[in-house]
Amino acid sequence: MIPRRRLGHELRRLREAAGLQLVDAARRLECSPSKVSRLENGQGLPKLRDVRDLLDLYDVRDHRLRTRLQNLATASQDEGWWSDHPEAWPPNLGSYISLESAASGMQWFSGFAISGLFQIPEYCREIFRNNYPSAPDSEIDQLVEIRGRRQRYVLDRLGDLSVTAVIDECALHRVVHSQGAMRRQLASLLDVAEHDRVDLRIFPYSNGYNLGIQCNYVIFTFDNDTDQDTVYQELSGGDRFSAQESEVKKYQDIFTNLLSKCPDQKSSLDLIGKVLRTNYE
Incomplete structure (x- = not known):
């Protein structure tokens, strides 16, 4: 949840700094603008390839920033290791x-x-x-x-x-x-x-x-x-x-x-x- 939210916040910031609309990012990913919106709101499960494509589109050249955001994408994939838990465990x-x-x-x-x-x-x-x-x-x-x-x-x-x-x-x-x-x-x-x-x-x-x-x-x-x-x-x-x-x-x-x-x-x-x-x- 938190890695996805942090990643989405950064992706939105970078898109806006690049002066691009959701439709521009969606065109690059060959998807709907709603998918990009979900990624930016921390609701979608980000694929590493999509994050790389967006960073290229936003002309992000800072190696440390690219690495950090790609690590957040990887961490988002790892979220939920606890999802296969006993029924007794609290739902939250x-x-x-x-x-x-x-x-x-x-x-x-x-x-x-x-x-x-x-x-x-x-x-x-x-x-x-x-x-x-x-x-x-x-x-x-x-x-x-x-x-x-x-x-x-x-x-x-x-x-x-x-x-x-x-x-x-x-x-x-x-x-x-x-x-x-x-x-x-x-x-x-x-x-x-x-x-x-x-x-x-x-x-x-x-x-x-x-x-x-x-x-x-x-x-x-x-x-x-x-x-x-x-x-x-x-x-x-x-x-x-x-x-x-x-x-x-x-x-x-x-x-x-x-x-x-x-x-x-x-x-x-x-x-x-x-x-x-x-x-x-």
Whole structure:
């Protein structure tokens, strides 16, 4: 979704800069103007050959720009690796992964469980097993595999992506799967937090109630003018996305307030270590 939208934005900009109409581009591609319009709106699946022809038509000679746009066309073809997913998976999976795979920043709050991005397989499997009790083991295995693939992709992007995560302290104490799994889960949290692009905070019991802990949510931010910052809310009645500026700002303000009431990262990691030693060793 996002690679296609970015590619379409660039193709429209280049066509207009070249002083050409949709019909001119369509003539070059030997197609209808509506097809070119769909490509520019991020709705059509771009073929690499068509993108090359349009770049030639628009007299784009910048090698780096040509390479970047052709890479976007290739990435657009790769979108949807998750499409063959279990029926139990939420229908908005594609939108979520598209945002997750392209954002420059993520602000993540998780209240009742460890954030999905940081879950180890045992912990993750138990969560899915409880969320989808009637699903066969094969589907649960597939759900765990998909989440693991997402985790690897996001962690591989940490050079370009920054993650700020707040986890409520209750998630550290709630035993998911087993004592041994919790020991490994908290140890994994400490390992992930060593990355300089991850800011992990714990909202402690001692800080009482905060508006920010009413539901799990993620704020996706982008460092370009093409993509809109978006908030995702994980609600019991159904997940919800919003790119409305006022809604995103509301959650950014809530998250900023929540973060300001958390101890710093070192103190948060010390708290994780204390719970690990006290509860799970």
